Amino acid sequence: MYPIVRKEVLNPQVTLLEVAAPLIAAKAEPGQFIIFRVKEGGERVPLTIADFDREKGTVTIIFQMVGKSTKELGQLGEGDSILDFVGPLGTASHLTGYKKAAVIGGGLGTAIAYPQAKRLHELGCEVHAISGFRNKDIIILEKELNAVADKVVIMTDDGSNGNKGFVTDALRSLIESGEEYDLVVAIGPLIMMKMVSERNRPYGIKPIVSMNPIMIDGTGMCGGCRVKVGGETKLACVDGPDFDGHLVDFDAAMKRQGMYKRQERDADCRLLGGNGHA
């Protein structure tokens, strides 16, 4: 059992849990992930590690309550325990040797981009953080990003924070204003990672994206997390989750993500006590 030592509701949909998992905290690196199972009969769900504290022996996860399993996880509070918590899985991000990086988070992706920004900052790289949200009420991690980034740009779809537009717009104006990045890290919805990768293709800046497909074991066993990268089939759990955004077949990945939509809806209805099938 893995006790929850801190819980923070970041916005109505997004929750932060700091979990006591000293063995994982001792080895975790930015870009790696854990798999949790809330209780007996629960699914195994991968979540990227949002932060870790080797001294306290804790691992922080930030997640959106979208499906049955993340909702069950979100219902736990401080002092409760998660039944299974395994990691650190996946290959750590390669972040050494860069001078100036744009670290881009789309919505919840900001939580996954944050450890990368933090590590780049620790390595002496100049970090520009760009995050996008639907509106100002659901902005997360602004304070944390300010602590590790030399520049923070937060965009909202509706302009409610006074900065209307998408992260791709912000990236373009920074590049056009003369910022010379040798690395772009883009983490968020598949469509956002695709757009960012496409947008910087003419500039030849290497984009690192983080794939989070459906998987079971996280060790290369099930093969469920297949992604097409540069024409080859890769497993996100062991070959990734980071890949070169210029090589990822995002369209195929978006189709694979929809595999269990019907079952997710059914399970969700049961969880909420609903009986309508939308």
Added chain:
Amino acid sequence: MPNISPNKVPMPEQAPDIRNKNFLEVTHGYDEAMAMEEAARCLNCKHKPCMTGCPVSVKIPEFIALVAAGDFEAAYHKIKETNALPAVCGRVCPQENQCEKHCVRGIKGEPVAIGRLERFVADWYMKNRTPELPAIQPNGHKVAIIGSGPASLTCAGDLAKLGYAVTIFEAFHTAGGVLMYGIPEFRLPKAIVQKEIDALREMGVDIQTNMVIGKVFSVDELLESGYDAVFIGTGAGLPSFMGIPGENLNGVYSANEFLTRINLMQAYRFPEVNTPVEVGSHVAVIGGGNVAMDAARCAKRLGAEHVSIVYRRSREEMPARAEEVEHAMQEGIEFQMLTAPTEMLGTEDGWVRGLACVKMELGEPDASGRRRPVAVPGSEFVLEAETVVVAIGQTPNPLIKNTTGGLETHSWGGIITEENGATSKPGVYAGGDAVSGAATVILAMGAGKTAAAAMDAYIQEKKE
């Protein structure tokens, strides 16, 4: 007076069109009278040919004589002298290629039903007796075992009995390896596997789940942290795909994923449990081994109307056990023999809709000694399928290899060992599918047993 019937006493089983709709065990096992009647068919040969076929040298004629005499408890202890998991072996061993193949009664009729008798004895003991804990004298040494499948469980049991403090590291949330995630409930009830694992725990074996060695600890870190020796029993968990177009369409599973969802995650109970599995009305399973049979029979039980095994050679070359093929046929699985898939066809929204296939004929024998299938020109056709399961084999997971310096492996991933299980790295032993590639439960158990003896010798020698 021996029973001179040329046939085995039949074992009761669920009718095919009932069992292909549930996940309960297919066969019910012998009762006491049936077991004694079957045991009386054994001639108790002096030279014990059956034993030569058993990878763990179960004292077969001796235990069968005890069954014939009605002393089931003594029969159990006789089997346990050399076999740690009789309830498992009695169910999943390919006896027809092992003990029963050498049975003298098999020359003019059916061999003695050694597997069924082993299962009966193990089940009888589980039902009627409380296991006695062996007297264990701790010897002050620690060993680490990576993985918790049949090789590891056997190795752990043997070392624990010798007094070692044994820690098993399992990556999944549940111990048991392929016995839990791979072999379906209807062939090997999980409660039986769990009992064997519980028995190891009672013997003092520490089983740590959620521990991916190679990530949370390396093998070197285990050795540095005070384990005197390490056993790698991580199996063959890496699925092979065909490399044909369309393999990443939705609805295409590796057999590993399909079976893990159903067996370990119990997706057949969805939505009572949270893990789903997608099974269309037409399912194609590619491959001809036991794993393919398991996947096909699971698909049928999950409501598929048509389930086809697609195999590029003929029935004769099929690696699956004869019993499994027969059971699958009885349950309505359709067999597309001499058929090779060339492409998986998809719908616009990315779901598989069919398998483009070509008929094959058998040519000259290849390296495996089996006749090589050759495509018949003009025989292309499309097999409708909303779900495709690729069951063409598994290789060892490279996670340990990639994180353990000095561990030599074959190009296909198998760990290179000496006969006693010693790897190229001092103090590190390996066995089971991680060494041999995908094989059987009993061979893995044999390897675990051999390695346990070698590890004991290594540690005792180092001490002196």
